[in-house]
Amino acid sequence: MVKIIELEKRIESFQLDIKSLLFQEKKIHGLIGSNGSGKSTLIKLITGLMRPDQGTIDLGSLRSKDITFTTQRPYMLHDTVYHNLIYPLKIRNQIPAKEVIGKWLDLCGLTGKEEQFAPSLSSGERQKLSFARALIFKPKLVFIDETMANMDPDSIRAFERIITDIQSEDPITWVIVSHQPTHIYNLCQEVHMMEAGKLLFSGTPTETGYFMRERHEKQWSY
Ligand SMILES: Nc1ncnc2c1ncn2[C@@H]1O[C@H](COP(=O)(O)OP(=O)(O)OP(=O)(O)O)[C@@H](O)[C@H]1O
8 A cells, every 4th residue: 555644845836735645555546636736746756756845655565666657748768669668677687578578569559660769659659658668567556647648549448458457367556647537437446636736535436526516516606
């Protein structure tokens, strides 16, 4: 379980201030909230890309090599598709199995493009490759930060299926940032909603739906 307590971070005029947040193990979590509410900042803090000003991030038994993340504009190594895909295995001294590489290339629709210069891929292809690169070494905690934003509907369904297949075989912990309610309702077991740097609500997708409806009604009633 990832446990966040009294976490604070100031970035210029933005203040992140999360009193308490739990990401229960082996569940699919949705992280939602308007632009600029602090979702990516929270992920950077948990993954160690940014240091908090105050507070605790307890990763439990997880080590940093068990954690990975993808972003909306994924960074591609200036190398081939193949070398980008196997990079996480290489740095963990693991030898990539041919069938594993083949499976992921196929799932990404990149079979035959192994030797293509990865930065020349389309934005959707880059997102798929970064998704595969994040999962190929079997992490235990994955942050997916709007990674499916540029994928076509068939690819989104394929990647949603990959997530549900992994969960039924050997579950891991997912935190999925998305502005698309269908992702949240199709996939997530728990939803965490941020607003202006704070955690506004945590609950099931159904509870989140009620919460948002109630909030909307309050905002528009006189
Ligand atoms: N390096 C930085 N310098 C100045 N402000 C920053 C920096 N990084 C983030 N911010 C500000 O912090 C706030 C939170 O940004 P963050 O990217 O975490 O939001 P988000 O919820 O992920 O937004 P989005 O849904 O648009 O991706 C924003 O107001 C942003 O402008």
